[in-house]
């Protein structure tokens with residue numbers, strides 16, 4: 001059939017796929033020509049956009065899938081969805097809105113950064129996830145630094161996760177500064193997560209001045225948000241650091257009473 005050939009030639013594979021079911025439906029329901037055309041092309045566009053989003057999510061290398069819709073704001077009473085609104089639209093990229101999310105483990109920092117990058121992908125941008133340790137280790141040993149920087153400078157949005165979880169050896173500040181500076185010059189945002197207060201970044205990176213320059217560039221158009229409170233991973237439980245077992249708060253309270261009874265005896 002000539003139509004099939006033409007659709008193939010134009011790469012309209014979704015139109016080709018849905019046409020056999022849609023034609024009889026259009027006849028039965030007496031759609032106008034323009035209605036049928038619109039329906040077919042909408043299917044093509046929707047499918048292409050889904051494929052693009054899926055490809056870009058795979059290329060972003062997120063460690064897990066997370067969206068703002070699955071983030072439980074009732075658990076995080078210190079954080080309102082409105083506070084994140086400015087990072088969830090296209091202004092994230094057009095206004096170079098970087099973010100530094102600080103907080104203890106399990107407060108949802110990584111989840112939130114992935115959610116922001118996920119929205120950016122849905123908004124037509126490209127994103128990339130990395131950890132500070134992986135980024136620094138890769139760049140420190142790169143023979144061709146400019147080539148190695150490319151995957152971290154090109155995407156519209158870059159997540160640098162877990163800044164400060166490890167002590168980085170010498171040279172860490174230099175390579176991290178390269179990433180931050182090149183992105184800053186191109187007006188591209190970075191989303192950092194960290195467990196360390198900004199004043200300690202100098203110690204983590206063994207270079208107070210470069211750490212300051214990194215923070216200065218990131219916060220020029222960006223924001224610093226501090227999360228606090230219990231870990232979502234332990235939700236309503238307390239971690240017993242002696243045995244490594246999480247206990248419910250009730251159990252923890254009982255344990256305290258038992259311990260007290262034992263010591264009272």
Ligand code: ADP
Nearest residue numbers: 070071072075105106107108109110111232233
């Ligand atoms: P952090 O990076 O602060 O250590 P994560 O973002 O890795 O914490 O969160 C730990 C786990 O708990 C993840 O699986 C994440 O999806 C989930 N999580 C954390 N906070 C929330 C929340 N408020 N609502 C839903 N899931 C959450």
Ligand code: MG
Nearest residue numbers: 109110161193
């Ligand atoms: Mg994390």
